[in-house]
Amino acid sequence: MQQSTGANAHSSSPLTHHRSKSISSILSQAAEDVKQKITDTLLYTYEELPSWQQDNEMILTGYIRETNSWKLCLRSLTFFHNETINIYSHGISAAIYLLLLVFFFTNLIYLPSFPTTTLHDYLVLDIYLLGAATCLTLSSCFHCLKQHSQSQSDIWSKMDYIGIICLITCSTISLLYFGYRDHFNYFKFFAISTFILAITCTVFVTMEKFNTRDWKHVRALFFIAFAGSGLIPLITGINIFGFPEVWQRVQLPSLTLELICYVIGALLYGYRIPEVFAPGKFDNIGNSHQWFHIFVVLGSLLHLRALVGSYYFMHSFLLATRKQKL
Numbered sequence: 449m450q451q452s453t454g455a456n457a458h459s460s461s462p463l464t465h466h467r468s469k470s471i472s473s474i475l476s477q478a479a480e481d482v483k484q485k486i487t488d489t490l491l492y493t494y495e496e497l498p499s500w501q502q503d504n505e506m507i508l509t510g511y512i513r514e515t516n517s518w519k520l521c522l523r524s525l526t527f528f529h530n531e532t533i534n535i536y537s538h539g540i541s542a543a544i545y546l547l548l549l550v551f552f553f554t555n556l557i558y559l560p561s562f563p564t565t566t567l568h569d570y571l572v573l574d575i576y577l578l579g580a581a582t583c584l585t586l587s588s589c590f591h592c593l594k595q596h597s598q599s600q601s602d603i604w605s606k607m608d609y610i611g612i613i614c615l616i617t618c619s620t621i622s623l624l625y626f627g628y629r630d631h632f633n634y635f636k637f638f639a640i641s642t643f644i645l646a647i648t649c650t651v652f653v654t655m656e657k658f659n660t661r662d663w664k665h666v667r668a669l670f671f672i673a674f675a676g677s678g679l680i681p682l683i684t685g686i687n688i689f690g691f692p693e694v695w696q697r698v699q700l701p702s703l704t705l706e707l708i709c710y711v712i713g714a715l716l717y718g719y720r721i722p723e724v725f726a727p728g729k730f731d732n733i734g735n736s737h738q739w740f741h742i743f744v745v746l747g748s749l750l751h752l753r754a755l756v757g758s759y760y761f762m763h764s765f766l767l768a769t770r771k772q773k774l
Contacts, residue, residue, distance in 0.1 A: 491529055500598040503661060506723035510731045512595045521593050530732050534591040537741045541748075542584035548752075549577040559756070562763035569759060572625045576755055579618025580748045586611030587741070602659060609653035612671055617646040619751050620678050626758035627685055627698045630766060634688075638681045649674055665718050672714050675707070696761045702754035706747045713743030 492513045494505055501514060510530030515521055525535065559573075590608040594601040620642045628635035649670075652658060658667065685694045694700065715721075717740035723730045730736075 490524075490527065498598075500601065501595070504720060504723070504735075504737075506720050506727045507731050507735055508728040514597060515595055516597050518593075518596065521596050524592065524595070528732065530735070531591045531595075533733065533738045534741055535588050537738065537745065538584040538591075539588035541745045542581045542588060545577050545581040545584065545748075549574055549581065559759070564763050568625075569763075572622050573755060573759070576618050576622040576752065579614050579622075580752075583611035583615035584745070584748075586614075587744075602656075605659050606654050609658075609667075610650055613646050613649050613653065613674070615748065616671070616675050617642055619675075619748075620681075622755055623678075623698055623703075623751070623758065624681055626755065626762050627681070627694075629762050631688070634681075634684070638684075642677075645674065645677060667718075669714075669718075672711060675710060696765075697758060699754035699757035699761070702750045702757065706750035706754065709743045709747035709750065713740040713747070716740055716743070 490512065491509065492511045494502060494508050494511065496513065497511055498514055501511070507530055512524050512529055512531070524531070559570075586604075586607045590604040593604050621639050624635050624638050624642070628638070652670075657663065682694070682698065685697065689697065716736045720736045721739075723735045
């Protein structure tokens with residue numbers, strides 16, 4: 449009789465374990481369902497947004513509606529929506545650039561010091577990294593905080609534009625420095641001209657009209673034109689040094705790829721590709737603004753590559769050769 453009872457207890461053990469496992473799975477699935485329902489209640493469709501938040505009618509779902517709360521804006525960092533990739537693609541990239549800024553400044557990475565290297569060389573690299581980090585940080589903040597309210601959206605939108613101007617300015621001046629390092633008067637002239645353009649652009653982008661939906665294509669073309677102003681010192685350099693030397697001075701292959709990245713990104717953003725061909729399909733992943741962010745990061749990395757290449761060429765060839773002749 450005791451043996452029979454023991455056998456029954458032993459045979460019921462796997463069944464009890466199975467039931468326990470099933471209950472655990474059910475509870476886990478229920479928790480996931482509740483979490484998903486909570487997330488869904490935080491997200492809205494395009495039609496449910498107030499008019500000031502309606503920007504791209506080709507993206508139909510995944511929106512965070514006006515919160516009027518900084519805490520709720522920051523809470524959006526904890527779940528997935530149609531701005532998540534925009535926030536983190538530039539936020540993480542900004543953090544990496546800040547780390548590179550520290551490494552360049554303290555010379556902890558492999559950037560050799562030549563006999564002709566000066567502190568200004570490192571500072572110029574730092575200026576570019578700071579400009580890139582500033583641009584990407586402001587962009588990430590804009591996409592995280594713009595759902596607070598219309599007034600805050602307008603403010604952070606302008607900060608986003610100012611960040612782009614900062615990136616273009618720091619990119620141009622840093623490359624001008626290495627491209628014209630041995631012709632400093634040219635560098636000063638083009639650097640001052642770039643600053644004047646940057647100030648003019650900043651005044652322009654802070655205008656209320658510039659921030660409206662109707663000016664979306666104008667905004668894209670505007671920043672392309674500002675970046676394209678760098679062609680003037682490039683053409684001047686070809687006239688002074690010749691094309692083969694300019695190819696090396698400013699690392700023209702990297703610059704060409706950088707320009708291609710920015711133009712492609714701006715055109716995708718301006719013409720809302722690919723969501724214009726399949727509204728609703730690219731709401732959370734793969735929409736035009738996300739591609740624009742990716743191409744901006746790629747372009748900024750190519751510019752860093754060009755700067756480091758120009759630094760190498762200037763010190764290992766041009767300045768070293770002239771020093772030997774003396």
